[in-house]
Amino acid sequence: xxxxxxxxxxxxxxxxxxxxxxxxxxxxxxxxxxxxxxxxxxxxxxxxxxxxxxxxxxxxxxxxxxxxxxxxxxxxxxxxxxxxxxxxxxxxxxxxxxxxxxxxxxxxxxxxxxxxxxxxxxxxxxxxxxxxxxxxxxxxxxxxxxxxxxxxxxxxxxxxxxxxxxxxxxxxxxxxxxxxxxxxxxxxxxxxxxxxxxxxxxxxxxxxxxxxxxxxxxxxxxxxxxxxxxxxxxxxxxxxxxxxxxxxxxxxxxxxxxxxxxxxxxxxxxxxxxxxxxxxxxxxxxxxxxxxxxxxxxxxxxxxxxxxxxxxxxxxxxxxxxxxxxxxxxxxxxxxxxxxxxxxxxxxxxxxxxxxxxxxxxxxxxxxxxxxxx
Numbered sequence: 001x002x003x004x005x006x007x008x009x010x011x012x013x014x015x016x017x018x019x020x021x022x023x024x025x026x027x028x029x030x031x032x033x034x035x036x037x038x039x040x041x042x043x044x045x046x047x048x049x050x051x052x053x054x055x056x057x058x059x060x061x062x063x064x065x066x067x068x069x070x071x072x073x074x075x076x077x078x079x080x081x082x083x084x085x086x087x088x089x090x091x092x093x094x095x096x097x098x099x100x101x102x103x104x105x106x107x108x109x110x111x112x113x114x115x116x117x118x119x120x121x122x123x124x125x126x127x128x129x130x131x132x133x134x135x136x137x138x139x140x141x142x143x144x145x146x147x148x149x150x151x152x153x154x155x156x157x158x159x160x161x162x163x164x165x166x167x168x169x170x171x172x173x174x175x176x177x178x179x180x181x182x183x184x185x186x187x188x189x190x191x192x193x194x195x196x197x198x199x200x201x202x203x204x205x206x207x208x209x210x211x212x213x214x215x216x217x218x219x220x221x222x223x224x225x226x227x228x229x230x231x232x233x234x235x236x237x238x239x240x241x242x243x244x245x246x247x248x249x250x251x252x253x254x255x256x257x258x259x260x261x262x263x264x265x266x267x268x269x270x271x272x273x274x275x276x277x278x279x280x281x282x283x284x285x286x287x288x289x290x291x292x293x294x295x296x297x298x299x300x301x302x303x304x305x306x307x308x309x310x311x312x313x314x315x316x317x318x319x320x321x322x323x324x325x326x327x328x329x330x331x332x333x334x335x336x337x338x339x340x341x342x343x344x345x346x347x348x349x350x351x352x353x354x355x356x357x358x359x360x361x362x363x364x365x366x367x368x369x370x371x372x373x374x
Contacts, residue, residue, distance in 0.1 A: 020081070034308040101240040115240060136219035139213075143213050244324075251335050263338075292330050295326065299316045
């Protein structure tokens with residue numbers, strides 16, 4: 001037990017130092033540079049170096065005071081940086097709300113307008129996708145009809161053809177009876193092959209089937225393009241002003257349509273039945289999403305420093321862009337894992353909760369037994 005607690009403490013200390021102290025120290029360094037240089041001398045690195053040397057060298061004969069100053073600086077910087085890191089972690093919640101929506105007042109009207117606009121675009125793309133799919137299915141049905149007609153025509157041609165393959169032949173030329181009036185032998189007419197019309201009919205049906213196949217392929221390509229544009233907006237009908245919010249909402253809607261479940265209700269119970277590797281994977285993916293939101297919190301903290309030193313603004317902008325991109329990737333991965341988890345393990349929950357369930361009387365009796373008369 002002692003070894004377990006020691007290992008747990010070591011991991012917590014590493015996590016605390018990595019997530020809070022190190023980013024906080026970097027922030028304090030940038031803040032010191034901003035205060036030291038200001039807007040006018042934002043690029044005066046010589047003044048910054050002079051200030052650093054003055055802080056580290058000290059006065060002659062004052063080695064003890066320099067060591068004491070360094071110790072005090074470290075002792076002050078670590079808790080302050082940890083506090084700044086905790087503040088950035090606390091700002092992850094507002095950042096998540098900003099990236100996902102819906103937004104509170106005074107941005108509520110803007111949030112509603114953006115949601116309505118995304119719903120309109122999504123509905124238009126979905127209707128176009130369904131229309132192209134219907135046209136493709138109709139073309140496939142006509143192709144199937146023409147293919148069957150071509151096969152039937154070929155079958156009829158084979159049945160009417162001469163079994164020996166020679167067809168119906170007339171007498172050889174010149175072997176007819178001479179005309180008594182002229183003495184010449186009239187030409188013997190050659191009858192048409194009885195399967196020639198059937199062959200031509202089969203070819204026509206096959207050509208029509210090929211045309212319908214090409215039409216179906218064209219409509220399927222159009223349907224795929226409209227589906228891609230629709231899914232680029234959201235996998236479900238938009239309910240949020242941003243794609244990130246709808247991506248995190250999509251598992252609940254899609255699983256509700258597929259299985260008729262309320263994900264928020266079943267998830268705590270399903271979580272208890274999941275294997276340990278599955279839970280660890282879900283936890284790690286959610287941690288990456290939370291870390292992306294926390295990076296957005298650092299962007300908010302860097303932004304006020306731009307009032308004193310403008311290069312802090314690009315730092316804040318870069319942190320915000322990276323935060324959004326990481327959040328989109330982590331949200332997509334997390335949503336896919338949630339859907340996959342329900343697909344693979346919902347039957348276990350259904351089996352565990354299957355009837356017969358304990359009656360209220362049995363439940364009260366069990367409670368009294370476990371209380372042991374207390």
